[in-house]
Amino acid sequence: MERRSFLKMSAALGCAATVTGCNSSSDDANVIPPQPPVTDEVVNWSSCLVNCGSNCPIKVFTKDGIVTRVETDHEVEDNYGLHQVRACARGRSLRQRNYAVDRLKTPMKRVGERGKAEFVPISWDEATSIIAEKLSAVYAQENGAKSVFRSYGSGAYYGFASNACFNRLFNLNGGCLNAYGNYSWAQQMEAAKHTFGTGSTAGSSTITIEDSDFFLGVAYNPSEIRQSGSGEGYDYLQALQRNNGLEVVMIDPRYTDSMLGKESSWLPIRPGTDAAFAEAVAHEMINHANFDSQSLPFVLEHSVGFNKQSIEDQKAIFAASDDATKQEYAKVMNSDENYQDYILGKGIYTDAKTPEWAEKICGISAEKIRYIAGKLMTAKAPYIVVGAGVNRQANGEQSMRALYMLSVLTGKLGTRGASNGELPSMSSMSRAGIPTGKNEVKESISFFTWSEAINHGETMTARSHGVRGTDGLDTPLGANIKFILSASDSSLLNQHAEINKTADIFRNAEDLFIVSCDCWMTPGAKFADIILPDTSWLESNDLVNDSYASGSLGYLTAMSSSVESMWDCKSMYEAAAMIADKMGVGAAFRDGKNEEEWLEELYQSTKANSNNINVSPAFPATYKEAQKIGFFRKNMNDNHVSLQSFVKDGKPLSTPSGKIEIYSAELAWRAANWDQENSAQNPTGVKGDTITAIPQYTVTWDGYEDEDAKQDYPIQLAGYHTKGRTHSSYHNVPWLREAVEDAVWVNPMDGAKHGLSSGDKIEMYNERGSVEVTVRITPRVAPGVFALGQGAWYNPGNKRGSTGHIIDEGGAINSLTRYQPSPVAKGNPQHTIRVAIKKI
Amino acid sequence: MTEATQYGFYVDSTKCTGCKACHVSCKDRQGNEIRNNTNPEQNGVPALNGVTWRRVYEYGGGQWTEGQNGCFEQSVFAYYMSIGCNHCSEPVCVKACPTGAMHKRREDGLVHVAQDLCIGCESCARACPYDAPQIDRERKVMTKCDGCFERIAEGRKPVCVESCPLRALDFDTMDNLRAKYGNGDGHIAPLPPESITSPNLIIKANVNGGQGGDILNPTEV
Numbered sequence A: 001m002e003r004r005s006f007l008k009m010s011a012a013l014g015c016a017a018t019v020t021g022c023n024s025s026s027d028d029a030n031v032i033p034p035q036p037p038v039t040d041e042v043v044n045w046s047s048c049l050v051n052c053g054s055n056c057p058i059k060v061f062t063k064d065g066i067v068t069r070v071e072t073d074h075e076v077e078d079n080y081g082l083h084q085v086r087a088c089a090r091g092r093s094l095r096q097r098n099y100a101v102d103r104l105k106t107p108m109k110r111v112g113e114r115g116k117a118e119f120v121p122i123s124w125d126e127a128t129s130i131i132a133e134k135l136s137a138v139y140a141q142e143n144g145a146k147s148v149f150r151s152y153g154s155g156a157y158y159g160f161a162s163n164a165c166f167n168r169l170f171n172l173n174g175g176c177l178n179a180y181g182n183y184s185w186a187q188q189m190e191a192a193k194h195t196f197g198t199g200s201t202a203g204s205s206t207i208t209i210e211d212s213d214f215f216l217g218v219a220y221n222p223s224e225i226r227q228s229g230s231g232e233g234y235d236y237l238q239a240l241q242r243n244n245g246l247e248v249v250m251i252d253p254r255y256t257d258s259m260l261g262k263e264s265s266w267l268p269i270r271p272g273t274d275a276a277f278a279e280a281v282a283h284e285m286i287n288h289a290n291f292d293s294q295s296l297p298f299v300l301e302h303s304v305g306f307n308k309q310s311i312e313d314q315k316a317i318f319a320a321s322d323d324a325t326k327q328e329y330a331k332v333m334n335s336d337e338n339y340q341d342y343i344l345g346k347g348i349y350t351d352a353k354t355p356e357w358a359e360k361i362c363g364i365s366a367e368k369i370r371y372i373a374g375k376l377m378t379a380k381a382p383y384i385v386v387g388a389g390v391n392r393q394a395n396g397e398q399s400m401r402a403l404y405m406l407s408v409l410t411g412k413l414g415t416r417g418a419s420n421g422e423l424p425s426m427s428s429m430s431r432a433g434i435p436t437g438k439n440e441v442k443e444s445i446s447f448f449t450w451s452e453a454i455n456h457g458e459t460m461t462a463r464s465h466g467v468r469g470t471d472g473l474d475t476p477l478g479a480n481i482k483f484i485l486s487a488s489d490s491s492l493l494n495q496h497a498e499i500n501k502t503a504d505i506f507r508n509a510e511d512l513f514i515v516s517c518d519c520w521m522t523p524g525a526k527f528a529d530i531i532l533p534d535t536s537w538l539e540s541n542d543l544v545n546d547s548y549a550s551g552s553l554g555y556l557t558a559m560s561s562s563v564e565s566m567w568d569c570k571s572m573y574e575a576a577a578m579i580a581d582k583m584g585v586g587a588a589f590r591d592g593k594n595e596e597e598w599l600e601e602l603y604q605s606t607k608a609n610s611n612n613i614n615v616s617p618a619f620p621a622t623y624k625e626a627q628k629i630g631f632f633r634k635n636m637n638d639n640h641v642s643l644q645s646f647v648k649d650g651k652p653l654s655t656p657s658g659k660i661e662i663y664s665a666e667l668a669w670r671a672a673n674w675d676q677e678n679s680a681q682n683p684t685g686v687k688g689d690t691i692t693a694i695p696q697y698t699v700t701w702d703g704y705e706d707e708d709a710k711q712d713y714p715i716q717l718a719g720y721h722t723k724g725r726t727h728s729s730y731h732n733v734p735w736l737r738e739a740v741e742d743a744v745w746v747n748p749m750d751g752a753k754h755g756l757s758s759g760d761k762i763e764m765y766n767e768r769g770s771v772e773v774t775v776r777i778t779p780r781v782a783p784g785v786f787a788l789g790q791g792a793w794y795n796p797g798n799k800r801g802s803t804g805h806i807i808d809e810g811g812a813i814n815s816l817t818r819y820q821p822s823p824v825a826k827g828n829p830q831h832t833i834r835v836a837i838k839k840i
Numbered sequence B: 001m002t003e004a005t006q007y008g009f010y011v012d013s014t015k016c017t018g019c020k021a022c023h024v025s026c027k028d029r030q031g032n033e034i035r036n037n038t039n040p041e042q043n044g045v046p047a048l049n050g051v052t053w054r055r056v057y058e059y060g061g062g063q064w065t066e067g068q069n070g071c072f073e074q075s076v077f078a079y080y081m082s083i084g085c086n087h088c089s090e091p092v093c094v095k096a097c098p099t100g101a102m103h104k105r106r107e108d109g110l111v112h113v114a115q116d117l118c119i120g121c122e123s124c125a126r127a128c129p130y131d132a133p134q135i136d137r138e139r140k141v142m143t144k145c146d147g148c149f150e151r152i153a154e155g156r157k158p159v160c161v162e163s164c165p166l167r168a169l170d171f172d173t174m175d176n177l178r179a180k181y182g183n184g185d186g187h188i189a190p191l192p193p194e195s196i197t198s199p200n201l202i203i204k205a206n207v208n209g210g211q212g213g214d215i216l217n218p219t220e221v
Helices: A008-013 A094-098 A124-140 A164-171 A186-196 A206-211 A232-242 A274-286 A291-302 A308-319 A324-332 A339-344 A355-362 A366-378 A396-410 A447-456 A499-508 A572-582 A586-590 A595-608 A623-629 A665-673 A734-739 A748-754 B021-034 B092-096 B123-127 B149-153 B159-163 B174-181
Strands: A042-047 A057-063 A066-071 A108-110 A119-121 A148-150 A178-180 A214-218 A248-251 A265-267 A382-386 A419-421 A444-446 A483-487 A513-518 A530-533 A542-545 A553-559 A631-635 A715-721 A743-746 A761-766 A769-777 A785-790 A796-800 A806-808 A834-839 B007-012 B055-061 B064-066 B072-074 B077-083 B102-104 B111-113 B134-136 B141-143 B169-173 B201-204
Touching: A042 A553, A066 A094, A066 B021, A066 B159, A094 B021, A108 A124, A124 A148, A124 A483, A124 A513, A124 A530, A124 A572, A148 A164, A164 A572, A178 A447, A186 A396, A206 A232, A214 A366, A274 A291, A274 A339, A274 A355, A274 A366, A274 A396, A291 A366, A291 A396, A308 A324, A324 A665, A355 A366, A366 A382, A366 A396, A382 A396, A396 A419, A444 A447, A447 A499, A542 A595, A553 A623, A572 A586, A595 A623, A623 A631, A734 B021, A743 A748, A748 A769, A748 B064, B007 B077, B007 B174, B021 B055, B021 B159, B092 B102, B092 B123, B111 B141, B159 B169, B169 B174, B174 B201
Parallel strands: A148 A483, A178 A444, A214 A248, A214 A382, A248 A265, A382 A419, A483 A513, A513 A530, A715 A785, A743 A769, A769 A806, B007 B201
Antiparallel strands: A042 A057, A057 A066, A108 A119, A108 A530, A542 A553, A553 A631, A715 A834, A743 A785, A761 A769, A761 A834, A796 A806, B007 B169, B055 B077, B064 B072, B102 B111, B134 B141
């Protein structure tokens, strides 16, 4: 309807509205629809299975086999601790998503060029025969199993009929190429591993914020990323409300929904400059009056690398070790590269990392940097948490490690209320999943390098690409990827970096065969050779848990099908089983069980798991009965205090030294051996593609300080997680597109500078692509930074943009991102983006 | 009004994160009631674009200035306000209606549209300072938040309230709401003055309430 200014006109109108004209209804076809006769409403439990961190339960109401509405958990009194698990707007839109007009309805075979979406319907028999034939041919080649790859696929976290069914299929035929890491956390996982010996999600439980007296959140945004009404976002709100008066300092290029008055102050920062900020805070902490008495004893006892002596001591221990790897470390360790000298500009370092140095880079004033350092040094239990946005940058490993240092310098780790900068630890209920069997392939590539492995897998090595499972640094992987199975997956195109590059690889890869198994015609599915239509969550019987970031409450949903399988859709289990049949391993795949028997077996195993003890209500005897109850919950009593067992109980960390590694011996070794920007052999020449033993702020390609890119592409573009999607999932739901506008956020100062107003259409472009997006002028983003929600679906039109690429009218941020694996993790730097703009 | 029972809403703007679960769950419930939905496999589920019975206003403002050395100085704030219909005690929509279609129910104080009497003139929509009446262009009749009266009859809360992940919404008789929450903090922007319609709406004000700003998401409401 026509929108009025909400407040402005109301005073003028008051009660004095007058009738200004009446349009009588003339469209007889659209009078009030007749109410269908009342029939019994049927209720089933389903679940939202996307990759937001929570699998919220969905209560599905059907009449006459048609879904009439969905609700969510309302089965218990809503008392925090064992509270209701309320789905967010996405879960509430599932009826529309289920019946989306772009649902895949039948298997299809490609007949046009890849990406043109020209397909013809075929039968399941023909589709699975073609796939079986292609797969068999690949397996028949030398190193064939290493050419088979199941791409990422985080769009449907089923327990039984998950995309792991395809791994089961592959493993019955010789296996498939492995991948390590993930698009969310790749670089921070490496950063945490080389600092604390952890995986970047071992911070103190959210609930312990109640005992903190100073909270520093860097890119921490649970209210938008974890929207579930029992997830991390809800726990965060609850903790802040219990600890009323806690000083909350939030650092982010955007004024996020995790703020909105919950913060004491917001300090906007330029994307990718977090390490400069962190180093200046560290500089002030080290120079603080309390440091020598309060922090230094802790630092010297519990870490390696703060000063020269600590590195010398560790080097001697490694040299005397009978572990060959540690002896190798000792050979490359250099105590001149110690953290204290680096921060203070002493020894081999000339420039101190002063607040005055950092403020020009990060945009946070020296005064505020000093304030934060003072707070961190005087707080009894400072809770520091760094969101994953920091890690998805060019050389995001450095930024994460630089920020983790601040928690070490406080000397307060191990105290309840303090945390080490990692994401809060969370536990989940356990559920059994489809067994995948043993993979005979031992090699593993970084998840991010799959697109490169299509043409260069034969030569990729540990030294060049971080390939694991090969012998030594220079044994190549030895095979290109020739068969991709992409199921519940948008990494195939939309969510991988540099869409135009990936699309070109697909168009030119004659040896490659791509199968897409999904519910909807995604941008990636358009590049498939065969499409298999999956059943939706609302059609499925399955067993799922609460996922990985669902806060302190654990839960399980025994999903039951609300509607018969629609059109010619089949579950991923059935799809994989049919291919297995064609390859002669059907009996082994099915293991003598039908769907019901599989679910019963997985249920019994889940029921027996000790982690699930004391679930409410109690598990009934059979899965069938569990489906009738539908939903089970348990307070997991998360109460983790990060590094407490190390600091208080002396339990060594799983780093090589057993201590916190400010100076990482493993990274010193990689710095000496892996390909980098200026390495002696095979220099990559990529700006900022460097590894250092201590964390160091690094100027990278397309970063704030990249003088080569600044002129042509003056704007830093920040990608963020929009509330209207989970990554690319739910993009095709009109209700959500209406509720959460896809517009690029522009600061009013930039609006004035570029002559932009809300609603304007602009082309944003760089050398890698062009997108067309709508402008929203808002004070909630820093000047010089534009912000665009990631995950919109790539939709090439027919116009060419300013750099010669077809303009993506869908506004997928990955039309602008760069495929450039990070130095340590070989992970994704998808938040490092520079663009120029042009009004359309 | 002196009816024994008057229902109303409570909104805690310190908790709301603008997630739109209320907005979408309302469309799921009511959208299905006003559209024939016997063949969604063929037709999909209607988008009902622009029909938003519950709207979540993003309100914010503040100034930016360039500090020394390119540092950022700002006073930015924002908060959300989720509004359906406040089932006002002095409903201007009812007064504006030329046919009597828009009416206030004696038994519970809910303001409803008798769709068989509605001529789709949108007078009510123009009168309402909350934008509660939402025209269904396809059928040319007015629609609005009906307080989920069928759920209330079953002892449930409206679908928006039960959907709220942050527990920022409540609904009850005004007597019960006042007993539980008091009279609230008064109506902050972007809400109009209560004097216009005597809304049955208790607000817990965001700490940022009272500052001058703008609605930042006009296309979403």
